[in-house]
Every structure is written in structure tokens, then in C-alpha cells.
Amino acid sequence: MSEGNAASPLLTVEHLTQRFGGLVAVSDVSFSARDREITAIIGPNGAGKTTLFNCLTGFYTPTVGRLTASHSGRTWLLERMEAHEIARQARVARTFQNVRLFGGMSVLENLIVAQHNKLMAASCFTLAGLFGLPSYRKAEAAAVERARYWLERVGLVDVADWQAGNLPYGAQRRLEIARAMCTEPRLLCLDEPAAGLNPRESADLSELLLFIRDHHAIGVLLIEHDMSVVMQISDHVVVLDYGRKISEGPSAQVRNDPAVIRAYLGEEEGA
Amino acid sequence: MAGAGTPPSDFKAALGEAAAAGGIALLLTLPLVGMRTLETSGGLVIHPHFADVALTVLLVFLGRLGLVLIEAGRGGAVLAAAAAMVAAGWLLPFPTEALRGIALAGGLVVALRAGLALRSRHSTLTQAERDRRMDRVGARLQDASRLIGPVAVLFALVLPFMPFANRGVIDLGCLLLTYIMLGWGLNIVVGLAGLLDLGYVAFYAVGAYAYALMATTFGLGFWVCLPLAGIFASLYGLMLGFPVLRLRGDYFAIVTLAFAEIVRIVLLNWTAVTNGPVGIAAIPRPSFFGIADFTNSPAEGHLAFHQLFGLTFAPVHRIIFLYYVILALALVVNFFTLRIRRLPLGRAWEALREDDIACTALGINRTNIKLAAFAIAGMFGGFAGAFFATRQGFISPESFTFIESAIILAVVVLGGMGSQVGVVIAALLVVGLPEAFRDLAQYRMLAFGVGMVLIMLWRPRGLLAHRDPTILLHLRKSARQQQAESEARG
Ligand SMILES: Nc1ncnc2c1ncn2[C@@H]1O[C@H](COP(=O)(O)OP(=O)(O)OP(=O)(O)O)[C@@H](O)[C@H]1O
Ligand SMILES: [Mg+2]
Numbered sequence: 055m056s057e058g059n060a061a062s063p064l065l066t067v068e069h070l071t072q073r074f075g076g077l078v079a080v081s082d083v084s085f086s087a088r089d090r091e092i093t094a095i096i097g098p099n100g101a102g103k104t105t106l107f108n109c110l111t112g113f114y115t116p117t118v119g120r121l122t123a124s125h126s127g128r129t130w131l132l133e134r135m136e137a138h139e140i141a142r143q144a145r146v147a148r149t150f151q152n153v154r155l156f157g158g159m160s161v162l163e164n165l166i167v168a169q170h171n172k173l174m175a176a177s178c179f180t181l182a183g184l185f186g187l188p189s190y191r192k193a194e195a196a197a198v199e200r201a202r203y204w205l206e207r208v209g210l211v212d213v214a215d216w217q218a219g220n221l222p223y224g225a226q227r228r229l230e231i232a233r234a235m236c237t238e239p240r241l242l243c244l245d246e247p248a249a250g251l252n253p254r255e256s257a258d259l260s261e262l263l264l265f266i267r268d269h270h271a272i273g274v275l276l277i278e279h280d281m282s283v284v285m286q287i288s289d290h291v292v293v294l295d296y297g298r299k300i301s302e303g304p305s306a307q308v309r310n311d312p313a314v315i316r317a318y319l320g321e322e323e324g325a
Numbered sequence: 326m327a328g329a330g331t332p333p334s335d336f337k338a339a340l341g342e343a344a345a346a347g348g349i350a351l352l353l354t355l356p357l358v359g360m361r362t363l364e365t366s367g368g369l370v371i372h373p374h375f376a377d378v379a380l381t382v383l384l385v386f387l388g389r390l391g392l393v394l395i396e397a398g399r400g401g402a403v404l405a406a407a408a409a410m411v412a413a414g415w416l417l418p419f420p421t422e423a424l425r426g427i428a429l430a431g432g433l434v435v436a437l438r439a440g441l442a443l444r445s446r447h448s449t450l451t452q453a454e455r456d457r458r459m460d461r462v463g464a465r466l467q468d469a470s471r472l473i474g475p476v477a478v479l480f481a482l483v484l485p486f487m488p489f490a491n492r493g494v495i496d497l498g499c500l501l502l503t504y505i506m507l508g509w510g511l512n513i514v515v516g517l518a519g520l521l522d523l524g525y526v527a528f529y530a531v532g533a534y535a536y537a538l539m540a541t542t543f544g545l546g547f548w549v550c551l552p553l554a555g556i557f558a559s560l561y562g563l564m565l566g567f568p569v570l571r572l573r574g575d576y577f578a579i580v581t582l583a584f585a586e587i588v589r590i591v592l593l594n595w596t597a598v599t600n601g602p603v604g605i606a607a608i609p610r611p612s613f614f615g616i617a618d619f620t621n622s623p624a625e626g627h628l629a630f631h632q633l634f635g636l637t638f639a640p641v642h643r644i645i646f647l648y649y650v651i652l653a654l655a656l657v658v659n660f661f662t663l664r665i666r667r668l669p670l671g672r673a674w675e676a677l678r679e680d681d682i683a684c685t686a687l688g689i690n691r692t693n694i695k696l697a698a699f700a701i702a703g704m705f706g707g708f709a710g711a712f713f714a715t716r717q718g719f720i721s722p723e724s725f726t727f728i729e730s731a732i733i734l735a736v737v738v739l740g741g742m743g744s745q746v747g748v749v750i751a752a753l754l755v756v757g758l759p760e761a762f763r764d765l766a767q768y769r770m771l772a773f774g775v776g777m778v779l780i781m782l783w784r785p786r787g788l789l790a791h792r793d794p795t796i797l798l799h800l801r802k803s804a805r806q807q808q809a810e811s812e813a814r815g
Contacts, residue, residue: 111686142688150686156679159672160794166669167676168687173669184664194796202798214798237687 063124064089064241064273065110065146070119072105072297079105080116081297087241087290089125092267092274094284094305097294098317103277104151106294107243110275111148112137125240142171147239149230151246151277157219161210161229164218165201166194168236173197204232208262224255228262235266241273242266248280256280260287285309293317339393347386354381384431391435400443407436464791466746473746481652485645495644497757499651499716503709504756506655508736508748509662510705515734516743517662517671518698519678521578524585525733527565528558528703530725532710534592537605537720547611551711558707561588562699570695585730592722604721610643611650611715619643647716654712658705659745667795674698675743732756743792 063086072080080102087093095103108114110121112135121132123144130144140146156164166173176182176193205211208228213221218229227247234242244263248256260283267274278284284291284305291308293301295317301308308314359378362369387410391403410432414425466473481502485495511525535557536550545553569580592599599605612618617628619642630642665671673694676684681691714720736755740747 113682113685137685138688138690141686148686150683154680154683154686156676156683158679158792159675160796162796162798163672163675163794166796167672167684167689170669170673170676170687170689174673177669184661184668198796198798205798211798215794233687 063087065275066120066122066124067106067110068120068122070106070109070121071117072102072109072114073117078297080109080294083119083294083297083299085292085299085302087273087275089240089273090267090271091289092263092276092287093290093292094276094278094288095292095294096278096281096284097300100296101294102297103294104245105297107148107245107275107277109133110140110243111146112140123241141237141239145238145240146243147234147237147241148243149227149234149245149247151249153223153226153230155218155226155230155233157217159218160215161205161218161221162198162201162214164229164233165204165236166197168233169197169200200236201232204235207235207265208232209258224251227251228259231262235270239272241275243275243277245277246279247276248278248283251280256283259283263287335397339390339397342393343386343390346389347382350382350385351378354378380427384427388431388435392438395439395442400439404436404439404443407432407439411436464793466791477749478656485648492641492644495641495648499644499648501752501757502648502651502655503713503716504733504736505749505752506651506658506709507706507733508740508752509655509658509745510702510709511733512737512740512743512745512748513662513665513674513702513705514698515737517666517678518674518695520695520698521574521581522702523578523582523727523730523734524588525702525706526725526727526729527585527588528561528706529710529713529729530585530588530592530722531558531561531703532707533714533720533724534599534605534710535707536711537608537714538598540609540715541605541607547609547711547715548614551708554711555704555707558710559700559704561707562703563696566692566696566699570692570699582727582730585725585727589722589725592725599722602721602723604719604723605714606719608714608718608720610718611647613646619646647712651709651712651716654708661701661705662745670694670697672795741791 065087067086068084070080070083071078083102083106085093095106097103105114109116109119110132112132116133119133123130123132123140123146125145130140132140132144132146135144141148156167159167173190173193177184177190182190202211202214205214208231210221210225210229210232213225218226221229227250231242231244231247234244247263248259251259263274263276264287266272276284276288288305291301291303291305292299293308293311293314300313300317301311303311355378358381359374360371361374363372391407394400394403410428414428414432481498484490484498487494507525507529510528511522514520514522514525532554535554536547539545539550539553540547565581565584569577569584572580593602595601610619613630613633617630617633619630629638630636630646636642662671666675673684673689676687676689677691677694684694685691713724717724732755736748736751739755740749740751
């Protein structure tokens with residue numbers, strides 16, 4: 055899928071700052087995330103992780119900073135694009151900290167909606183679809199096949215026709231990841247995917263993320279509090295505290311960084 | 326009365342609460358109801374209406390007392406008392422009709438609440454379980470509607486030739502179908518896309534005026550103007566969409582309402598074009614697809630419908646024709662909606678209703694999707710408006726007030742947002758019943774209100790709020806069964 059060398063940064067964040075009135079939620083953060091790697095972003099509550107994601111995916115316009123995505127021989131300046139363009143053109147997909155599914159629609163429909171732009175073009179902006187032309191029917195069948203593929207990956211084939219809102223919590227989290235993957239992203243941003251999962255589900259999730267990285271050759275940006283997941287699967291870790299980047303590096307190195315230990319265990323520990 | 330057997334302390338507390346509610350009612354009604362300004366030769370004077378205030382306060386007091394006692398487990402006694410009040414309202418002479426109405430309505434609502442409370446106490450089901458059971462009924466109805474639908478369409482097709490179908494029945498049919506069509510049109514915006522549009526009547530007005538003006542000034546025929554009216558209404562939707570679609574929720578609803586009022590006020594005041602409050606009269610009737618006219622004495626070079634088919638002239642021919650026109654238009658909207666729900670655009674609308682932020686994150690351009698909903702629903706509203714103009718032969722801004730929007734919205738919401746069959750049933754209830762009971766004069770709006778309260782108590786999400794998936798991975802049977810099993814478990 056991806057040409058170019060695997061070490062080229064897929065995403066570059068430079069001097070990102072996001073202010074809310076007097077509050078600086080993200081302050082001068084720079085880092086890069088490479089293709090085919092899992093980059094974890096960790097930090098205590100309120101460190102600015104979700105805000106960083108919101109800037110990346112166009113939900114906030116950063117106060118200062120440059121966000122560049124580059125793949126397939128092209129470069130996108132994310133801070134200048136609208137949220138839906140970022141998802142569609144720069145191929146950045148995301149999940150949300152508090153799951154955002156289309157609860158009243160079925161599991162399968164959630165995954166079909168994720169392929170909206172492709173299907174919309176195939177239906178000639180609904181004209182071909184309205185008259186049921188075969189070209190559209192073929193596109194829809196392909197969309198269902200892609201959905202089935204991801205349902206198999208996340209173990210939800212049996213419940214494909216259920217209302218998404220009726221699924222247990224863990225299944226909803228997995229469905230949200232499957233839905234993001236159905237948009238065929240090059241960068242997948244996951245906001246605390248293991249929150250509220252039991253240890254077995256967390257282990258399955260780790261496996262899924264490794265599968266996505268290795269078999270779909272995309273970059274993954276992972277916000278996570280569950281250190282067992284982070285340490286096990288991340289190739290690179292960025293640590294935020296009070297909006298600033300306090301450490302960065304391979305997981306083994308970050309784990310032993312005194313600044314990180316101080317941030318997590320509190321000031322007294324470091325003093 | 327109702328308190329017999331209740332521990333005195335309980336009853337006292339209930340009395341106290343009812344008195345408090347009465348006190349608040351007194352504070353509110355004294356300035357609002359109790360004092361009315363009256364214009365006399367000597368200027369404005371304040372005219373007191375203390376009797377009305379006393380009545381209102383008494384009603385609030387009794388109502389609150391009833392509700393508190395229901396909660397305290399005295400449902401049976403309250404039910405009896407409230408039923409007695411309704412009976413009294415029905416049979417006994419009252420000083421004013423308003424008083425009788427209040428006694429009837431108040432008694433009914435309290436009796437209803439008592440009845441509901443009694444039923445829920447007798448059944449061991451929780452509210453959630455009852456909702457789910459109703460949902461299953463809705464699902465079964467939905468299944469049945471696969472059959473009911475064609476049967477209903479067949480019935481609608483043969484209705485004009487039924488023995489009981491006199492002119493009045495067909496006229497009522499036209500009116501009902503107009504509201505069904507409007508309901509289905511608004512359903513696209515409210516039910517599917519989840520945009521609460523309080524100004525749908527504006528599309529209807531634009532369509533009606535577009536046809537009336539084009540027909541009276543340029544002499545264009547109905548069949549040429551019908552698509553044009555749709556296009557004009559659709560353009561109005563796009564124009565409205567650009568400023569309005571940035572807003573969300575309540576703000577959106579209020580601005581659509583405001584725009585509809587603006588349209589009405591423009592129609593009212595732009596006398597040079599719209600003829601202002603006088604309206605436009607002598608709007609041409611539709612021809613038989615431009616081939617023949619519905620008249621006894623056709624103009625030179627024109628055919629008459631009865632000549633074309635070798636019938637004897639009857640004025641009812643035109644009405645039957647109009648009936649079929651609106652039936653066809655309504656069915657077009659219905660088939661369009663059924664079809665679009667299975668297409669990317671329709672699915673995106675529903676996704677937008679469920680979670681618009683998630684939509685954006687999936688690369689869906691919200692603005693375009695919403696504009697499409699507005700333009701398409703607006704077009705259908707415009708068609709209905711053109712039909713209304715040609716059926717009435719006369720339109721004025723009076724026909725496009727907020728109450729029209731409210732009725733169309735009530736049809737959609739009561740029917741169960743997004744449900745096509747629900748819209749039909751709700752239109753029958755909301756438009757058909759008051760129309761059928763015109764003899765009851767002022768009571769019909771009261772009955773309308775009571776009906777709304779009833780449905781909202783019984784099915785807060787609408788009559789048929791069940792939604793079937795638009796695409797299945799597995800067979801339908803197994804999907805239903807699995808879902809039901811999981812619900813039984815969880
Ligand atoms: N839209 C907003 N307006 C104002 N303040 C905000 C907004 N979004 C986030 N913040 C503030 O920015 C800071 C960072 O919030 P953020 O949600 O990014 O933290 P987080 O690292 O994701 O925390 P958690 O681990 O709890 O999810 C917090 O103090 C939060 O209150
Ligand atoms: Mg967060």
C-alpha cells in the first residue's frame with residue numbers, strides 16, 4: 055500500500071499551542087509520528103492529550119503551530135483544513151474518548167456510513183443509486199465486504215445487525231475502531247481505546263492494534279492510560295504534562311525518565 | 326373525598342402541596358388571566374376577571390392534589406373522582422362553556438394519569454420493559470406494514486369509486502393526502518436528518534405563491550409550473566440553509582421559525598407582487614395533463630375531459646382528478662424516502678441525526694448533507710404548495726401561519742420520527758379527526774390537545790418509533806431473534 059521509506063514521518067507536529075482564554079491546554083508541543091509505527095501519547099488527566107487530537111483532526115483550530123501529514127507523495131497542512139477534509143483527503147481517522155457511535159443504527163450501517171464518500175461517488179450523488187444501477191450495487195457489495203472484514207477482525211460478525219447502542223461497552227469500543235478503519239485511513243488516532251476494558255479485552259486490543267500496524271501498514275497515534283498496553287505495543291512514546299511535552303522516546307527509555315515519574319507520581323516524589 | 330382512608334398526615338401533606346401549587350397558579354394567573362385591558366372610549370382600562378382566576382387556581386389545586394395522591398398510592402380513588410368530574414362536565418349545566426371545557430380536560434388528564442399509575446402498579450413490568458414491549462409491537466407493525474402499505478395504497482386508489490365516496494369524502498381525502506405528503510417531506514428533515522425545522526410551511530408557501538404568480542401573470546399551466554414551484558421552494562431551502570445550517574439544536578429550530586415568519590410577512594407586505602393580505606384569487610385549475618380541461622364549455626380549440634372520455638359532464642371529475650394528483654405526488658415522496666434511506670445520502674442523514682461530530686470525523690461534509698436534505702424536503706413542500714394553490718383556487722398569507730408548521734411537525738413527531746406508516750396514522754389522527762368532528766366546533770382543538778397529551782404519555786417517542794436496519798449482513802429473522810434474545814438477557 056504505502057510506498058516511500060517506512061521511516062519518513064507521517065505526521066509532524068511543530069510548536070503546537072492551543073489556548074482556551076487564559077488556559078493553555080497545549081503549549082509548544084513538537085513531535086513526529088512515523089508510518090507503520092504506534093506512537094503513544096501519555097500523560098496525567100488534563101495534560102492536553104485530547105486537545106492535541108482535536109487540533110490534529112480539525113475540531114479545533116490551533117492558536118499557534120503547524121501540523122503536517124505526508125504520505126502517498128503528498129503533503130497536507132492540517133491546521134488549514136476543515137475536519138471533514140482532514141478525514142477525507144489527509145486520511146486521518148479518529149475515535150473518541152467517550153465513544154461516539156451512531157447508536158440507533160445497526161453495527162453494519164455504522165461501517166457503511168464510514169464509507170460514505172466512496173459510495174456517494176459510486177451512486178453518482180444518489181442518481182445512479184436511486185435507479186439501482188449495477189455500478190452502485192457493486193460498490194455497495196464491496197462496502198459490505200470491507201465491513202465484514204473488519205467485523206471479523208474485531209469479532210462482531212454475529213451482532214452485525216444489532217443496534218450499535220445495544221452493544222456492550224467493550225464491543226462499542228471495538229466497533230468504533232472498525233468504523234475508523236473502514237475509512238481506509240493512513241493515520242489512525244485512538245483516544246483511550248482501552249478505557250473501561252477488562253484485562254482480556256485489553257490484550258485483544260493490543261493484538262488488534264499490532265495487526266493494524268503490521269498488515270495495513272499505517273501509522274497509529276494512541277492516547278492511553280493503561281500502561282500495560284502502552285509499554286507492550288508502542289514503538290515511540292510522547293509524554294505530556296500540563297500541556298507541555300516533558301519526555302519522548304522508546305517506551306523503555308520513557309519509563310525510566312525521572313521527569314515522567316515525577317509527573318505521574320506527584321511533586322513530592324521528585325522533591 | 327379522595328382522601329378517605331389515607332393516613333391524615335399524608336393527606337395533610339398532599340393538601341399542603343396542592344395549596345402551594347394553587348398559590349403559584351394564583352401568582353401567575355392574577356396578572357396574566359385576571360386582568361385584561363379593555364379599550365373603551367375613555368382609553369384603556371383594566372377589566373378584572375377574578376372568577377376565571379379562581380377557577381384556574383381551583384383546577385390547579387385539584388389537579389395537583391390528584392397527582393400527589395396518585396403518587397401516594399390512592400390511584401383508584403383519584404380515578405373515581407376524576408371520572409366523576411368528567412361526567413359532571415359532560416352532563417351538568419355549567420355557567421360558562423369554558424368552565425365545562427376545563428372540567429372535562431382537567432378531569433380527563435388526571436383520570437388518565439391515575440389509570441396509567443394503576444396499570445403500572447398492577448403489572449410488574451418496569452418502564453424500560455414496557456417501552457421495549459411497545460417497540461416489539463412497533464416492529465411487528467412495521468413487518469405488517471409491508472402488507473398494510475400496499476393495501477392502504479390500493480384502498481386510496483379505489484376510494485373515489487367507493488359507494489360512500491361523495492364529494493366531501495374525496496375533499497377530505499385530498500386534504501389528508503396533502504398533510505401526509507407534507508409530513509413525509511418534513512420527515513426527511515426532522516425524522517431522518519434530525520434537524521428540527523419549525524418553518525416547513527415556508528416551503529409550502531413558496532410553492533403555492535410560485536405557482537399562483539406564474540399561472541396568473543404568465544398564464545403558465547399547472548403541469549409546467551409544478552416542477553418550477555418545486556425548484557423555487559428548493560432554492561429557498563438552499564438560501565435559508567447557508568445562514569441557518571451553522572446553528573445547532575434550539576437555535577436552529579428558532580431561526581427556521583423566524584425565517585418562515587419572514588416569508589409570511591413578505592407575502593403580506595409586498596403588495597405589488599403578492600397582492601398582500603387580499604391574496605391571489607382565480608388561480609387556474611389544472612388541466613388533464615394539458616390535453617383536456619375540466620369544464621362543461623371548453624374554450625375554442627380546447628377539449629373537455631368528459632368529451633375526451635365520452636362521459637357526461639360532472640364537476641366531481643375535477644375533484645377526483647385532483648385527488649389522484651395529490652395521491653401520486655405523495656407516493657412519489659414516499660418511494661423517494663424509502664429508496665433514499667438505503668442510499669449513502671439517506672444513511673448519512675440518519676448518521677447526522679445520531680451524531681454529527683462522528684460524521685465529520687468520518688469525512689462527511691455536514692453542510693452539504695444538510696443542504697441536500699433542505700433542498701429535497703423543500704422541493705416536496707413546494708410541490709404540495711402548488712397543489713394546494715390549484716385546489717383552492719385562492720391563496721393568501723393567512724394559509725401559511727405557524728400553526729400549519731406546528732400541525733405538520735405534530736404529524737411527524739406523533740407518528741414516530743422517521744416512520745412512514747406512522748406519519749399516515751398521525752395525519753389521520755391530527756388532521757382527519759378534527760376535520761371529521763367539525764360539528765364539535767371549538768371542542769375539536771381541545772380534543773386535539775388531549776390527544777397529543779395522551780400520545781406523549783403513552784408513547785413519548787411517537788406511535789411507531791421502531792427503526793429497521795436498512796441493510797443486513799444476516800437474514801432478517803435471525804437478526805430480530807438475536808436482538809430480542811439479547812434484550813431478554815440484558
Ligand atoms: N473546549 C475547551 N474549552 C476550554 N477548555 C478546554 C476545552 N477542551 C479542553 N479544555 C481544557 O484543556 C485541558 C486539557 O484537556 P484535555 O481534554 O486535552 O486533557 P486530556 O489529556 O485528554 O485528559 P484526560 O486524560 O482526562 O482525557 C483541561 O484543563 C481542559 O479543561
Ligand atoms: Mg482526554
